[in-house]
Structures are given as C-alpha cells and as structure tokens.
Amino acid sequence: MTTPRYHHGNLRSALLEAGLRIAAEAGPAALQVRDLAKAEQVSASAVYRHFPDLAHLSAEVARLARQQLAQAMLDAAEAESPGPDAGWHAIRRFDAIGRAYVAFAVRSPRLFDTAFQTPEAPPSCDDAPSAWTVLTDALDALVTTGELAPDLRPGAPMVAWAAVHGLASILVRQMVPEPAEERAAMDAVMRGVKRALGLRHA
C-alpha cells in the first residue's frame, strides 16, 4: 500500500526534523532544498509552501539545534539530586551545565556547528529554552546561596560561557596538535572556571 503523497499534514515540522538530522550528520552546508524534500518524499517546490526560502529554513534548524543544546543543559542540571548543602547543590548544577554544553558538542559536532553558524536570515523567535538563560539562572542561584561573590557576578557569564564554548569549539575542530583526552580537558577547564569564580571545588 503506497500512501498518497498529498497533504502531508505537518510537513513544516517534518522538514525541520529532517533538517536537524541532515545537519547533525553532514553539517549546516548540507542543508539543501532538494535533499530536505527528498527526505520527506515530497517535491522540492512543496518546501516553499512553508518557508520563504532556504535561508529561513536553515535559521529555524539552527534555532532548534540551540534549543536542543539548552535542553541538554537543563536536563543535566535536573539530574543533580539536591542535598542538605544548597550551595554545593548549586555548584554541582552549574558544573553539570557546563559539562553538558561540551558533551553536546562532542557528541554532535556538526549540530553544534549548525547551532552557531553565521545565520543568513533572522530567527523567527527567541530560543526557548535558551542556553544564555540557563547559564544566568545557574549563576543567580550561586549568588543566592552565597557561593558566588556579587562583585564577580557581572563578568561571570562571559567567563563561564567563553571557557565552555571555547573548549567545545576546540574539541569539535580538533584544533589541538597533541590530541588531549577530552575528559582531562573538560576537568581542567571546569576546574579553571570554578577557580576563576572563586567557587568551591572537589
């Protein structure tokens, strides 16, 4: 039984999911109208019923990729079980968030590239969830529990994000001449971030 091709129902979201799959496998440059349409067994021109052009579709895929990253960070934070020491819990959540960021990039390097590619079209809406918000919320929790000195708070997002994003980029691009172990690099960087912010660390 061959299903009728007509009136897919949710072609728009199906195309975006196919886009995520393709981008994760072959990188953002592999996002092509024909391939996307083929993946959903639909003619290329059908794509234009749902997106004005490829640039807008790509921008949506990039946004979804960033949201997946942010969700992975949230999930990692939630996986940390609370304990009697609220400050320590906040630190563990912060640590888990940073490690999730890098782990996402290592696990899906091309999707990570897709997430932060230079966009050719503006995204239709803000990221939800957003990695930035996840990070700043975690930093706020550190201040609230007294783990992070308030005068370090303004610069903290940049310090943390730069370290983690930089490590992710370096590992993804394999920029290091001597191929360091990812685990050791992640430990060193996360320890560095905590030292930079004056946090306790094990």
Next chain:
Amino acid sequence: MTTPRYHHGNLRSALLEAGLRIAAEAGPAALQVRDLAKAEQVSASAVYRHFPDLAHLSAEVARLARQQLAQAMLDAAEAESPGPDAGWHAIRRFDAIGRAYVAFAVRSPRLFDTAFQTPEAPPSCDDAPSAWTVLTDALDALVTTGELAPDLRPGAPMVAWAAVHGLASILVRQMVPEPAEERAAMDAVMRGVKRALGLRHA
C-alpha cells in the same frame, strides 16, 4: 602602457594574498577560483598551475590566517617592555597574548572564521608561527619564573585557550543577547584566566 599578462612571476603568493583579502572581507565561503583569478587579472585556469584545486588553496589561506593571528600574539608579547620583576613581565606577556588573540578576532572577524574553518584539504605544512606554540612558550615562562604552579601546567593550555578562543567566537558571532562591551568582557575573561591559573593580577 598595458603590462603583459603573461608570466606573472609570483602568481602563487599573489593569489594567496588576494585570498586573505577576500576572506577578510567576505568570509571563507567567498573564496572562489574565478574571483581570485580576477583579482590578479589572470584567467581562472591559471590558478590550476599553482594549486591542485580550490580546497588546497583555501587550506593555505586558512594557514596564513592562523599565522597572522600567531604573529599578532608574538608582536603583542614583544611590545611588553621587561622590568625588574621577571615574573610580572611573564604575566604581562601572557596577558598581552590573550588580548591580542581576541583583538585579532574582533578586528578581522571573517579572517578569524577563515583561520578555524573546517578544512577540506590538509595544510601543506605546520603553522609557523603557531598560536599553540606561542601560548605554551608563555606558559613555560610562567613556570620558570615561579608564577605558575607546575601541577597546574598540564591543564593550563586548555584553560587559557578555551577562554580566549571562546570569547573571540562569542564576540565575532555576536552571540550575546545583551551586547556587552568588548572591553569589559575581555577584562573579565582575562582576569578569570589569571585567577584560574593562580597568577597575580592587578
């Protein structure tokens, strides 16, 4: 007087310089055989006398871009005048190197992208100078002068590079929702790196 087009003399290096110019203005994706040839007033097929294909030419341009970055770091280090406190001088040089890295990216965002784009062909030779070597040399100087604890030395390159590369990427891609001042961000990150490595800072 129209000069004869024939036998350019140093077409190879002229093409690479044109490539650097084009990449700096329009990004790595703008490197095209025809445009390169046109920039040197030469036919497109002449390019193939000097490079097997565009991928190899692009890889060379990327290498030159990385070398320019490394040279900027070296220049910044040399600009720091030595003083009676050798350790303090090593710290100032280290700081200058990190700031030069970020400054290069902000000054030439598309060239920075070109330097670290995923290469489609292997580079013909190692970077010289190389950003990695400049960094590790500076860290060695910190150990020698007793400013950096030897047990922090193994993880130090990753900590420093990740922070600086991450900040550069973030500023270049304008990933920050609230557009922070570059200067403040750089101060915060460099201060963070020095705290992470246990260095003195002003």
Next chain:
DNA sequence: TGTACATCAGTGAACGCGCGTTCACTGATGTAC
C-alpha cells in the same frame, strides 16, 4: 654570441553539474447553503 628547442606559465572557450527558485497545474480539504 646567436639560434633551435624544450619547458613553463599563461589563455579562453567550453563542459557539466547542482543548486535555489518559479510557474502553471492538480488533487484534496473544508465550508456555506
């Protein structure tokens, strides 16, 4: 020192491909009466 000739670095036309996009169309869907 002058000349034949191999070699080298260019030319310019063309090929072939794959891409995004358009257009006239057709079948399916849902709604008004």
Next chain:
DNA sequence: TGTACATCAGTGAACGCGCGTTCACTGATGTAC
C-alpha cells in the same frame, strides 16, 4: 445531508545561474650547442 466552490498543499517540469574544472592552445623563458 448532499453538493458547489473557494482554498489549500501538493506536483513536476523547467529556468537560469554560477560554480569548479578541463582542454587544446599559445606566447614567453631559459638553456644547450
């Protein structure tokens, strides 16, 4: 409840462009004798 019709979501062929690359060629260069 059944039917006419507007609307919507598809089709498939084609357009047009720009790209990397190839090929037969030609003019310039340098070297052997």
